[in-house]
Amino acid sequence: MSDVAYFDALYQNEDPFAYRTRWYEARKRALTLASLPHAHYLRAWELGCSNGVLTAALAPRCAQLLATDISEEAVVAARRTLAGQPHVTVERAQHPQAWPDGRFDLIVVSEVGYYLDASDMQAMAARLVGSLDPQGVLVACHWRPSFAQARCSTDFVHAQLDALLPRVFSWSDADMVLQGWSRDLRSVAQREGLR
Numbered sequence: 639m640s641d642v643a644y645f646d647a648l649y650q651n652e653d654p655f656a657y658r659t660r661w662y663e664a665r666k667r668a669l670t671l672a673s674l675p676h677a678h679y680l681r682a683w684e685l686g687c688s689n690g691v692l693t694a695a696l697a698p699r700c701a702q703l704l705a706t707d708i709s710e711e712a713v714v715a716a717r718r719t720l721a722g723q724p725h726v727t728v729e730r731a732q733h734p735q736a737w738p739d740g741r742f743d744l745i746v747v748s749e750v751g752y753y754l755d756a757s758d759m760q761a762m763a764a765r766l767v768g769s770l771d772p773q774g775v776l777v778a779c780h781w782r783p784s785f786a787q788a789r790c791s792t793d794f795v796h797a798q799l800d801a802l803l804p805r806v807f808s809w810s811d812a813d814m815v816l817q818g819w820s821r822d823l824r825s826v827a828q829r830e831g832l833r
């Protein structure tokens with residue numbers, strides 16, 4: 639089964655990962671939002687947006703937000719979730735083969751890297767770095783246990799980004815790892831003039 643067919647079949651259930659109901663997912667979103675070094679972003683991108691629950695949480699922090707997903711079914715669900723928010727655009731795209739133009743000051747790669755095989759993930763890491771503003775932040779968050787559909791490991795995904803950009807924060811527990819990378823090494827306090 640192709641990736642598109644697999645995910646389209648999964649989205650016959652509108653919320654296959656239970657983003658709307660699981661405390662695990664709500665906590666993970668809260669950690670992701672709290673980790674972002676800036677309060678506001680001008681042009682942000684979330685890859686693999688699923689039904690748009692994380693996208694909706696990111697939206698108030700972004701002047702423009704692009705959300706992409708390989709599955710047309712997910713795109714339809716995300717557009718429904720984001721209806722009435724004209725600063726959010728949802729597009730179907732398979733990464734890294736398809737890629738948006740321009741640069742972003744926030745890129746969120748949450749629970750998507752391990753669906754790519756190692757060579758696509760390596761290619762995607764290089765493209766992500768090329769799409770990041772000089773002062774932008776790239777955030778990745780992934781589930782740590784292995785699972786049947788994963789084509790590469792969480793450690794591999796995060797190592798590809800570690801190899802290309804300085805890491806500016808890291809959180810991990812037994813279930814997940816959440817990390818951020820930026821060429822701008824100022825801390826949050828330094829960015830706000832606290833020190």
Ligand SMILES: C[S@@+](CC[C@H](N)C(=O)[O-])C[C@H]1O[C@@H](n2cnc3c(N)ncnc32)[C@H](O)[C@@H]1O
Pocket residue numbers: 641645655657684685686687688689691692706707708709712731732733734747748749750753754
């Ligand atoms: C587990 S969901 C992540 C949802 C959201 N980012 C979050 O963390 O709450 C992963 C999504 O990535 C999408 N996806 C998988 N491979 C992809 C690819 N190569 N390009 C774009 N989207 C992809 C799937 O369709 C699925 O909706």
